[in-house]
Amino acid sequence: MFETSKLTEWILSNGVSETVLELLIAVCILATVVSIARYIFDSKTYGIYAPILLAIAYSYTGLKYGLAITLVVILTSLLSFSVLNKIRMHYITRIATNYTVLAMVLILFFILIERFGLGLENMANIPPLAFISIAALSDFFIKQYLKKSLQGSLITLFGTIFVAVIGWFVITREIISEYMLNNLWILPLLTILNILLGRFTGLRLKDYLRFRITAKDDSNN
């Protein structure tokens, strides 16, 4: 669709594969999406790594399969943790136990898909690394749950998934990825955008909701 730029051609002919280049561009875009979500909308995520990882995993699994696996991972973690919470045990062993339970449930899940389909017939074709990436969400979720509260962790989880889905949408549009691939000058532009976002001192969208009962034309100031 777009003419291959000379810079892209030069990079590709110098040991960088197209897949790697695409992936690296995707990381830049996703990082910017997370920045915008955080500093403009005040969307809570499990750091910057989790939504990027999740969005890339979704791009490999497809959104339907990705969300299905996410749901299994979170439900399993929640269930296993509510049981494990009642047992007196150390913190790391609790997380390790949770991972073991999660692995067993995922095996069971794949068997169920194989047997009954459940509308997810192509699950076997999904690269295993994508599964692992989504399963890693359990760690972020549980850590937050333990440190703060279930409610707090769920809110951050929804924020992470929401940002990851937006990221997935952006990086899986062929027109965007192809344009980016052939217009690598956009990468420094993203750097500048991130610097500007980093220096942004205005209110975040959620601040407007948060302080709506404080903000009055004739304030107490």
Add this chain to the structure above:
Amino acid sequence: MIPIISKKYKHILGLNRRNQEYVRQYNSSSAKAIADNKIVTKRVLKKELIQTPEVYKLIRSKKQLQFLDWDSLPKSFVIKPNKGTGGNGIIVFYGKKKGQEAWIRPNGNTMSKRDIILHIENILEGRFSMGSKKDIAIIEERIRTDPILKQYSYKGVPDIRIICFNQVPVMGMLRLPTKKSNGTANLHSGAICTGIDMESGITTYSMHMPGSSFRTDSYKLIETTLDLQDNKPLRGIQIPYWNEMLEIALKCQEVTKLGYIGVDIAIDAEKGPVVFEVNARPGLGIQVANQAGLRWRLEKVQDLKIKSIKHGIRVSKNLFGGEIEESIEAISGRKVLNITEKISVFNKGTDISKVKIRKSVKREIVKAFMDTGILTSRISSTLANRIGYLSATKEFNKFNMPEKFENFKEAQEYIDKYEKEICKNEDIKRLAKIVEDGEIKVRPVFDIVIKISDAVRIAEFVSTDSQEIPQPVVIGRADLSGYLIDTSGTF
């Protein structure tokens, strides 16, 4: 839409600005390191004789935990992580269960020694610390809440947060534990947060985060406590030791070198104010509790040269006091005036409708004394002459009025006889009999446009030569309806 939004929100401090312009600029890494470490904070504050809860034990390793002498601990104590955030990992124990190795928690449940050991191990492993790094467990004294604040809180310890910037206390709030917050003063757990008038230390507006809401940081204004047997009004509570606490907060700022600081102070029934912790990134919910924006306040004090702690407190009280008056106004619908207020007195012939529209109308800004002991307001003849009533005064003086009258009847008879003639001068509205310097006199009355506390009106003024009036203008009862007079600044 956007300009309207930004205008309404211009006083509010958001997270982005707080981090960029205050936390990053005014709180150095070394100062933040002090605030983020409770043990170091205690050590630094102790040097300045600022009271903090007494530390019974510090547990740095599992080995130390293994050899902990449980019998040496008092009946009630608190366990907290050294580098914990948001009140996570803090457990309070009220007493030891008789004949058992178990301690009683504020909700009545008990926790066995084994469970406590496990909790301490979790602290050591970094479950509650920033960045999940290995931590130290602190076993410290439990604060016994001051009886005044105890009646408003559910079990736990209420605390007062004071935010200071550039050596000026800029905003304060009282946090009251509730049943929902499980006895903690954490806002996100459901504690009540009440704004404090910086001048008087009296509580103003209150709010809390409603129950099961998944919308974080969604506040609701409330008037009374929520889940006590006998719920009490939250407005108008006088915070004990208020001035002392402002001083402590500023001392904390001085010793920690945090330019922008939140100091959490609890009031112990015996010891008085005790600093719980200092915060290098204090939350912004305080703005909702005070119904006022922090940004405006911070900008106001940013470039001030503060000479001393006392000076800082004085500046704070002058700049940010008065919310309690606005609270009274909100309840009573009446504006509060100080006993002496600055008012605008407009020149003769001023069109009142123009005053409301234009700002550049000729006026004099003078001090006025509020005197409910007189009916009609007074104006010194010097001021009246200056704003255009010189010819009217001269005209009045031409009538060779007696210097004084024996009684009011005699004065009234004189008025009845000459008023019509004197009032031919259109500036003189009527004549009034008044007591001036202890003598009964008849003086001219003028209609003058004035502006008191944003309200523009035409008021009747008796022109007086008295040497005894405290200010050039004295506002009488006739012009004070709808106002409450604050006499606290009288003497």
